[in-house]
Amino acid sequence: MLSPMDPHLLRTYVTVARLASFSEAARELGYTQSAVSQHIAALEQDLGAPLLSRRPVAPTAAGERLLEHAGPLLLRLEAARADVVRMAAAPAHGLILAASSTALGPRILAALPASGVTLRVLPRDEIPAAVATGTADLGLVDGLAAPSDPLRLPDVAPLTTYGVAEEPVCVLLPDTHPLARRPGVRLGDLTDARWLDAPDAGLPLAHLRAANGGHGFRPALRIEGTDVRALTALAAAGHGLTLLPRPAATGVPGTVAVPVTEPRVVHRTELVYAGPLGGAAAAVAEALTERT
Amino acid sequence: MLSPMDPHLLRTYVTVARLASFSEAARELGYTQSAVSQHIAALEQDLGAPLLSRRPVAPTAAGERLLEHAGPLLLRLEAARADVVRMAAAPAHGLILAASSTALGPRILAALPASGVTLRVLPRDEIPAAVATGTADLGLVDGLAAPSDPLRLPDVAPLTTYGVAEEPVCVLLPDTHPLARRPGVRLGDLTDARWLDAPDAGLPLAHLRAANGGHGFRPALRIEGTDVRALTALAAAGHGLTLLPRPAATGVPGTVAVPVTEPRVVHRTELVYAGPLGGAAAAVAEALTERT
DNA sequence: CGCACCTCATCAGCTCTGCTTATCGAGTGT
């Protein structure tokens, strides 16, 4: 069997690629420039292809390819280590719960214990990684799915998921919008509208492609960060439409939340954790999963 | 940052766990028993927990955990290497197409070129791995999905997928079965029936849990291997029911193929490949994806 | 135009990792 690509080399490679400099990478990693140079040379020899063009330092086609692999790979590696270590050493720190902003529906918020929990609001796609690497003990991820279908999570590691809530999905319209009086809308009727694309605050438009027959939505304005308030304010000001779970969409001044009737999708929230839960985590998990 | 777990050690660990013996593992890996012992000791020290109980050799709880991670991890590692190497060295061998048995519907078979392709029939869940590691150039995977939903594939590596066919799903009933005259059946009416579980030949019952409201099906008889003929023969003999895509289910003597009306699932086939396609592969892929 | 400078490649030397061989200790079957 061939030598299974040393992760050290891989780590150096991604660092060099990120910083576009051997010397800089050496400084960051605590090596000498010479060592970094040898690392890259070793990788290139091992794979039989140049990975970086020098002067300026930039990945080649093969290098780009490797970069796509390296990230998830190192993540998984770290996740594996964290997972096993977690088995041995019980956590001294308080319970950390990672959640995306829209996952924090009223049911969830009500079920949180009054103290002893650190809540960490993260972009949606960082949550599985946070849980896998032990940065968080529990995760709450949300997303769009067909009713009673599980979410599609990136599998950085074998994680356990548990559905905790499903709510209707609404389009947040300024109350002056022509469709604002309707009882429900079909997304197909809104493909030409101006949409706000807020992948970390609202629901990602990208998730809808499959459900909408392959057609995506044109994002008019892109919002970064996890602040739902900013998003709803923009929607109220008429900068564009956005998708939100009903609890988050109702009661925003100047707007109306109209349920989406077609395609049939729901906003689903899942609890995610790695392996067996410790005492405190188990208690919180149970509170969150209690069907009311 | 902590040392990212040497894959060599990981590989020895899984080998030891598999063979339940240090000495055997040493023989298989071409090391001395001493080296293997040191490998395991190093891993255990690195992770701060015993991974194996000696005498008899068996994984501890933490070790079980590590095993779950190690397989996918080493697979990804190999996939990454293969993917990058593939970029540099164009394949000399002929085109290899990996497919599950039920993925080979009539449309697919018709579109295959008359020569120059090696067809490799594999269990469904080995196909992504085969494509990722370069064992195959193209893959055809199939499974159950909601209409126009993509399949859920284990992501061993970033693969490109392309839907090539969707067909109705049928239950294969012996023609003496009480429901055999019906135009369609709901799976909910058949939860108590005897089912044949043939994860590699037919469609896996496990895929249905979500669609069927969390309830699985009791497998009466389990069939291993990829032989559809054996499966249909068993169904005809009344040993149990099985799910098949319509083309595979029709025309089996002594049986009737009744379409499934509820839940709304289809048999979907997807073409999967890693990265840009070479000349021969591109031609085959195009033939397979041509909408007729 | 040429000189200083910056960046990566290469080389020599050293260290310490990681293998082997050899030996021991503990459990097992006869």
Place this chain on the structure above:
DNA sequence: ACACTCGATAAGCAGAGCTGATGAGGTGCG
């Protein structure tokens, strides 16, 4: 009780992999 098997441990040695010094190529500026 003795021989045998299997894993742990010790000692020794070769080479992997780091450092520091130097070389080579490219760029900016006086």
